[in-house]
Amino acid sequence: MTYAMLFPGQGSQAVGMLSGHSDALIGQTFEEASTALGWDLAALVREGPAESLNQTARTQPALLAAGIAVWRLWQAQGLPAPAALAGHSLGEYTALVAAGSLDFADALKLVELRGQLMQAAVPEGVGGMSAVVGLEDEAIEAFCREYSGPGVLEPANYNAPGQVVVAGNIPALEWLEAQGKARGARMIKRLPMSVPSHSALLREAADKLFERLGSLSVRAPALPVLHNLDGATRQEPEAIRLALRDQLYRPVRWTATIKKLEEQGVTQLFECGPGKVLVGLNKRIVKDALSFALEDAEGFAKAVAAVKA
Structure with a gap:
């Protein structure tokens, strides 16, 4: 092996x-x-x-x-x-x-x-990251593309099937969290990170x-x-x-x-x-x-x- x-x-x-x-x-x-x-x-x-x-x-x-x-x-x-x-x-x-x-x-x-x-x-309080559980990668990518508000919303970590971390500005993450359950996400959890790593x-x-x-x-x-x-x-x-x-x-x-x-x-x-x-x-x-x-x-x-x- x-x-x-x-x-x-x-x-x-x-x-x-x-x-x-x-x-x-x-x-x-x-x-x-x-x-x-x-x-x-x-x-x-x-x-x-x-x-x-x-x-x-x-x-x-x-x-x-x-x-x-x-x-x-x-x-x-x-x-x-x-x-x-x-x-x-x-x-x-x-x-x-x-x-x-x-x-x-x-x-x-x-x-x-x-x-x-x-x-x-990215100054403290401007950006962050949220874990999304229960959606396929493609669904999360489409979800992020739909966002039309201020700032950035992007997949950051493809960690495992059904578990992707998304990074972006706080308003974008709040939109994601508000909309997520209706899109089929089992859970969306804000992570204790102020830096939106692996994003634009x-x-x-x-x-x-x-x-x-x-x-x-x-x-x-x-x-x-x-x-x-x-x-x-x-x-x-x-x-x-x-x-x-x-x-x-x-x-x-x-x-x-x-x-x-x-x-x-x-x-x-x-x-x-x-x-x-x-x-x-x-x-x-x-x-x-x-x-x-x-x-x-x-x-x-x-x-x-x-x-x-």
């Missing part, structure tokens, strides 16, 4: 994350990240407060460091390499670090900037991020990395830079990415980092795949055993 390693995005962070691992390598990776960033990421992850950890410019480097910490622990087991890597939104950067395409220190500072640009692009409202932020990407070393990945834009892999550094730029203002196609892995014969899906968000989504996309979260020693041991079996 073959496996893929998947890296989570924002929403998976928590004070004390990865405390279920006793290996010193976890703490060492957080300390290395603190040195690279010039502020104490290790203490923030260990002690909080949650309000600071949840600030997007802090969340993003913290999650990237957490994903790489677990990846390093995994590499230390001497197991066969995964068939592919992928990451949800921010997790795509973690995947590229794991594949050797981006340097760890460079990526930490890059995603810190990404968070700052995202927050600056972040196009300017994406262009600024691309400027920084131009100054960084980007290499061909040593392992295939499936990108959020289309589930395709890329080898050319400039193509990777463009994919990271476009990813910020275009939707995350997670369902298509996991389906692509299934088509390639991947039968085991491991979430490399804190939380179990991707495990839950993956089980809805590919019901027959083995899916484990590596956030603690127990889940990690199960995944190791599955690869060795």
Whole structure:
């Protein structure tokens, strides 16, 4: 059986994350990240407060460091390499670090900037995101096209069949929520996010991020990395830079990415980092795949055993 390693995005962070691992390598990776960033990421992850950890410019480097910490622990087991890597939104950067395409220190500072640009692009109270449950992708796309009021309303995350996150301006989200039940949605829930990620409202932020990407070393990945834009892999550094730029203002196609892995014969899906968000989504996309979260020693041991079996 073959496996893929998947890296989570924002929403998976928590004070004390990865405390279920006793290996010193976890703490060492957080300390290395603190040195690279010039502020104490290790203490923030260990002690909080949650309000600071949840600030997007802090969340993003913290999650990237957490994903790489677990990846390093995994590499230390001497197991066969995964068939592919992928990451949800921010997790795509973690995947590229794991594949050797981006340097760890460079990526930490890059995603810190990404968070700052995202927050600056849309002032607090102007935009947001809502999860829509119970409608097909095409129905949600048509629903968004019908909106004719002020601002933007766009699908942002195709997370699983029947579960899509929509981003936009607050009036547009309010319209969506008011109209949704009549259109057959089982639930529409506003998410606790002030940044309308993966929508046209972040196009300017994406262009600024691309400027920084131009100054960084980007290499061909040593392992295939499936990108959020289309589930395709890329080898050319400039193509990777463009994919990271476009990813910020275009939707995350997670369902298509996991389906692509299934088509390639991947039968085991491991979430490399804190939380179990991707495990839950993956089980809805590919019901027959083995899916484990590596956030603690127990889940990690199960995944190791599955690869060795």
